[in-house]
Amino acid sequence: MSDPPVALIANRIHKRFLVKETGKSTQAVADVSLAVQMGSLTALVGPDGAGKTTLLRMIAGLMTADEGRLEVLGIDVAADPQAVQDRISYMPQRFGLYEDLSVQENLDLYADLHGVPQAIRRKRYARLLEMTDLARFTARPAGKLSGGMKQKLGLACTLVRSPELLLLDEPTVGVDPLSRRELWEIVQQMIDDEQLTVLVTTAYLDEAEHCARVFVLQEGKLLAEGTPEEIRQHARNLCFVVTPPQGQPSRILQARLLDDADCIIDAVPYGGAVRFIRRAEADRQRLDSLLGGIPATAVEARVEDGFMVLLRERHDVAPLDTAALKAASGTENGVIGEENAKSGEDDAKGEPDEVVIEVRDLVRKFGDFTAVDHVSFSVRRGEIFGLLGPNGAGKTTTFRMLCGLLPATSGFLQVAGFNLLRARAVARRRIGYMSQKFALYGDLSVMENLAFFGSAYGLYGKRLRERIDTVMQQFDLEGREKSPSGQLPGGFKQRLAMAVGLLHEPDILFLDEPTSGTDPLKRREFWRRITALSEVGTTIIITTHFMEEAEYCDRIVIQDAGRLLALGTPEEVRRQAGGEGARLDMEEAFIRIVEQERQKNSESPAREANP
Incomplete structure (x- = not known):
């Protein structure tokens, strides 16, 4: 039986870059060999800086390997990169849409660049616009589309011609779960209909579950490869779920587990419980003590679990010094002292019912368009409060008003004791801010x-x-x-x-999609810091598209079309989504709530969300 045909073969590829400040070179890709079969969906995963993007750019003929041989569609890329580029399509992380051009003009431009004959454009456009649901917006400037719609337009522009190989570099970063699902449906449809070969890098390990093969990179080297099942096997019989005591946020138990690196490889909030991976050699008595005697239930391993085991074997991370973090976080001038940080969660938060943010009937209009429509909620000191919603739902506008970066059209908004309609500058001195993009x-x-x-x-x-x-x-x-x-x-x-x-x-820290595009290792480290900050009374307001991160929050808001659809603890939101009995993850709850609301409104005159 002959081997299946391959779309690309990399044989002992190396790539180095010179660091100007030191005059030394750094190894971005080191001795990587891999093969991707024709007509398959293949994933490249790994921590930040693992070499995924560098490898993808070499495959696309945009960089040349220092050593090794790279063949794409039977062509030596180093010898003839243009021949490769004529037969593939590449969508980088920051796809170059022309924001002043309309959706249709962007499609036309990329069709011109790729030399797509006029005779086949009409049929190709019709199919792409139908798949991406952009047919209604062909006249709209790309700059006025939501993040999810921009990504779909970028994918459509990448596919204006029929490539033999599609390279996607983290195509769903910054995209909400609904748009993420739609993007993958488009990709899968192209694979099924045109036998397209797709190589994708992703920070979402659940996306790798659907791939034929997964390559794990770390520090430029190939750490592991195999089918999703083979990657999962690295965590076989090591994965468990434990439910914390009633009333205790799951992040508290998760933090305790993560801080014991001798017993625990990984832990993450999961559907009101904590999902953890124990070390194979962990002492059972010590583990039982760590869990406080709460029984744990064994669960099947996921690709992400296998990924975390592989990374921890090579790169163990020392537990975070949370005592230093708490001592340094607002205890000298602020409301809470170091002694309170040790006296229990409620004491550490100061007055648990003290409202530090109050929002009533908040409205923000842009001309005739209402981006935020009479939204009301409050946030208490020390809470981690999540703002969730699809791209274009109004959550970013709400977030910017809370930070004092954007004035409200009407309503009441008080932050850190100051009315933002009258004292935005004063209030801003009491808050910290971290934007999505490095600012x-x-x-x-x-x-x-x-x-x-x-x-x-x-x-x-x-x-x-x-x-x-x-x-x-x-x-x-x-x-x-x-x-x-x-x-x-x-x-x-x-x-x-x-x-x-x-x-x-600051009394309040605002975080705008702070983990967008980061790998699971970095997300765990980040949230361990956030948990420690909340324990000493810092109030955290966060927007995120990683729905697992909603589980870290004390309460969350889900918005769509400018309106508030859900408000409550993660458990309350799961119940609203119909999650009684079965354990429902937050991503599924989010999708259900948004789709249920849209279904309710489908028979009434449509109110177009900010796209």
Whole structure:
């Protein structure tokens, strides 16, 4: 029996980059060999900086390997990159849509660039517009589409011609669960109908479950490869679910488990419980003590579980120094002292019923369009409060009004005791902010960014030096003082952005999709820090498209078309979605609630959401 045909073969590929600051080279891809079968869906997964994008760009003929041989569709890429590019399509993480051009004009432009004959454009456009549900918006400027719709348009532009190989670099980053599902339906339809070969990098390990083969990269090297089932086998018989005591947030038990690296490989909130991977050699008595005697139920391993086991075998992470984090987070000038951090959750939060954010009948209009439509909720001190919704739902607009970055059209909005309709500037001094995109000065060093933003927050002299020293230690940035912030690895950029947001010890920290595009290892580390901050009374407001992260929140809001659809604890939201009895994950609950509401409104005159 002959071997199935292959779309690409990489044989011992190496790629190095010169670091200007040090004059030394860094290895981005090291001795990687792999093969991708024709007509298959294949995933490249790995931590940030693993070399996934570099490998994809070499396959696309945009970079040349330093060593090794790379063949795509039978062509030596190094010898004839243009011949490869004529037969493939590549959608990078930041696809180049022309925001001033309409949806149709973007399609026409890419069809022109790829030389798609006029005779086949009409049929191709009709199919792509139907699959992406963009037919209603062909005249709309791309810049006025939501994030999810931009991604679908980017995919449509990538597919204006029929490629033999499609390369997708994290196509669903920053996309809500509904749009993510729709994107994958489009890709799967192209695979089924046109026998398209697809190679995708992804930060969502559940997406790798649907692939024929998965390649795991770490530090530029191929760590493992196999079918999803073969990757899952690395965590076989090690995965369990445990339900915390009534009334205790699952993140508290999850944090306790993560802090014992001798027993636990991974732990994550899951449907009101905690899903964890124990070490094979873990002491059973110690594990039982760690769980507080609560029985754990064995569950089947997932691709993400196998991935985490593989990474921990190669790169164990030391437990976070939460005591230092808590001591450095608002205890000197703030409301809560170090002694309270040790006296239990309720005490650590100060007055648990103290309202620090109050929103009543909040409205924001852009011309005739209502982006936020009479939304009301409140947030208590020390809460982790999640703002969720599909792309274009109004949550980002709500978030920006809460931060004082955007004035409300009407309604009542009070943050940290200040009415934002009258005192936005004063209130902003009491809050910290971390944007989705890295918003610090890339040409300035770590230390220069901290000094600049510290002075902007009103910190000077000895006090500024003390706070910089504290956050440098708190976020493990020591040794990076002189590094240009724009050249930091993704995880360090995230740490620096949070360090800047906490320099002035704010009462409230706003986080706008802070883990977008980051791998599971970085997300666990990030949320361990957030949990520690909440325990000493810092109030956290967060937007996210990772629905598993909603499980860390005390309460969440789900918005769509500017209106509030759900408000409550994760458990209450799951019940609203019909999750009684069976354990329902938050992604499914989110999709159900949004689809149920849209179904209710389908017979009434449509109110178009901000796309």
